[in-house]
Amino acid sequence: MIKIAIMGYGTVGSGVVEVLETNRESIAKRAGDSIGVKYVLDLRDFEGDPIQDKVVHDYQIIVNDPEVKAVVETMGGVEPAYTFVKAMLLAGKHVATSNKALVAEKGAELIALAKEMNVNFLFEASVGGGIPIIRPLNSCLTADEIEEITGILNGTTNYMLTQMAANGSEFDDVLKDAQAKGYAEKDPSADIEGYDACRKIAILTSLVCGQQVDFTDIHTEGITKISATDIKYAKAMGRAIKLLASSKKNGDGYVAMVAPYMIDATHPLYPVNGVFNAIFVHGNVLGDSMFYGSGAGKLPTASAVVADIVDIAKHLNRNIFVEWSGEKKELLDYRKSVNKYFVRTTASEAEVAAVFSDVTYVTAEGVQGETGFVTKEMTEEEYAECASKLGVVLSMIRVA
């Protein structure tokens, strides 16, 4: 039996215990050995829970137990997760994590440390929940230059945008509904401001270019400014509004960005609704591909963590190569990237035409007293300059 420890017995951590229990036999068959949980590290005691006897409050107990071969980290946040994970790797233990904040900030360092210690640091669950995307990038799409990776990487905001489109409701009402249903946190900013998606696209971009991409370098816009009126225009244009996190190759560089986009019905991400996530990948020889599934949730995320544990069991004495060095990759300036922009303004068509050339005007049912239009392709900075000349912009959403 391979003994493991779980750090953080919240939603995902308890899901890992449940998945290991539910599929005990098939997991043992695939791992080549049974997997047993020896410790659960948490601040709480979980009296009455079957794992009660395994609960410890001091991570050093796990560090110092040579019987523990692998550790699951499902605490979230950079600290103390970073300190604990580093100690585990230094003690020669493998680590599987679902923690995007940790991976985005410390991924390169922990990957290097795992390699040095001849163990593995795996993080399939950190992006896209249960959707296999980290391992496909590392071991499936290896014949390709990845030219674009664009994802719906946050289930909360996708649920909210889907609800707004279905019911014509306003942002604030949908947020309250999402909070009531447990899809959004009490403090929803990590989701609705795009910070969560930003860390995830930083991880994917780091893997694609093999170097450290700092999430703080990624231009990030959330969905807080999206209104029921924007949705009306999107419908009139046969489009859906989605929060996309994307990374595009340009020569040797990458432009990464998180922002709402209007996408049309032929886009592979168009039908991705509700809490589902999906990641579109374009390779220079593969062409278009997409990976779709449950981007969050207890069991789907735990499924990805346990798959990492199975992989660890198959590589107990062998480091799986992950191309992600600590050398920082400077991103290209997003202001030089080209888009079309949907704009709503209080300016008249004549005023619009005086500033923007070649626009397409758009009307939406029941919307009056404003002008809606889509620009031709132009850079972000060209758009910004025109927009400042135009005056009042009610909203701007990129069109892809």
Next chain:
Amino acid sequence: MIKIAIMGYGTVGSGVVEVLETNRESIAKRAGDSIGVKYVLDLRDFEGDPIQDKVVHDYQIIVNDPEVKAVVETMGGVEPAYTFVKAMLLAGKHVATSNKALVAEKGAELIALAKEMNVNFLFEASVGGGIPIIRPLNSCLTADEIEEITGILNGTTNYMLTQMAANGSEFDDVLKDAQAKGYAEKDPSADIEGYDACRKIAILTSLVCGQQVDFTDIHTEGITKISATDIKYAKAMGRAIKLLASSKKNGDGYVAMVAPYMIDATHPLYPVNGVFNAIFVHGNVLGDSMFYGSGAGKLPTASAVVADIVDIAKHLNRNIFVEWSGEKKELLDYRKSVNKYFVRTTASEAEVAAVFSDVTYVTAEGVQGETGFVTKEMTEEEYAECASKLGVVLSMIRVA
């Protein structure tokens, strides 16, 4: 440099050479060494082609060259591919193949032989072309019991059905168009009769259950009976007709089938159009997931073959475990499986009602002189019995 040989310099084989050339640097980085083609085995000489000097006509030259570490098989068909591949494995060479016929029939044996020789037999390209699905099943979805795997696994038929839906055209006209565009073979039966999809779902089912599933045991219906009238009904019902290859778990058994289905707009496979393929996978803890991309074509398929070569390069002295034993898995009788059925008949509604209970009648614009209806859920054999009582059935398509 890792020296390889390519057996069969057709579409995929020449694509492999092109991909290795196009992405030479990044492939070498990921493989840990550069990849060089030493031989190309083909009956033809390819005078004037850059690979001309590498062409050999006798596979024994490759067998007997210890410098060749890995062999790509892109010949297609069971023989002589089987004889050649077996000889390569016995000579201690790794093999990557795109050949679904070979894998469906001889997969278990060649996997066992590769294990015995401590080399690898990889076949990512045999299902879904460039879409990663074999490796995800083997190494990503390992925490799950896969309860359903349903795919659009044949690009030719999906292209034809998409064209029929877009233009209202009849089967024969669309087939001619697909042949003119090179999407369908001169003898199109492997595609349109569902034989191609059948071999692919046999491979996927074998991987899911870890035992040999014989493709000859899988009930297979093609798309040759689909008419423009059927498409009209599908549209009236808000559905699309897709050729689905599916495998569903029931207790310890599996029901596998290939047949056209009417699926509704909420089905993850509904938006999969044209030559694209997609594979829907439902795991007991993961829930729904889907893998989408180019299911055929020179470069996408070659991308998957080259990814196998990269994996081989990373496992030159180590067999990657694949759970697919030679022990035959008997499939459950498909006639016991439950479906709803869309039926067109010359019988009247009264005659229909006398045989089937609880049907929903359907009408389609411009269709007269017949009765269209959807049955309640019933087994295949119950349906067959009712249908024989009913008399003339113009068409039957399952509804999912």
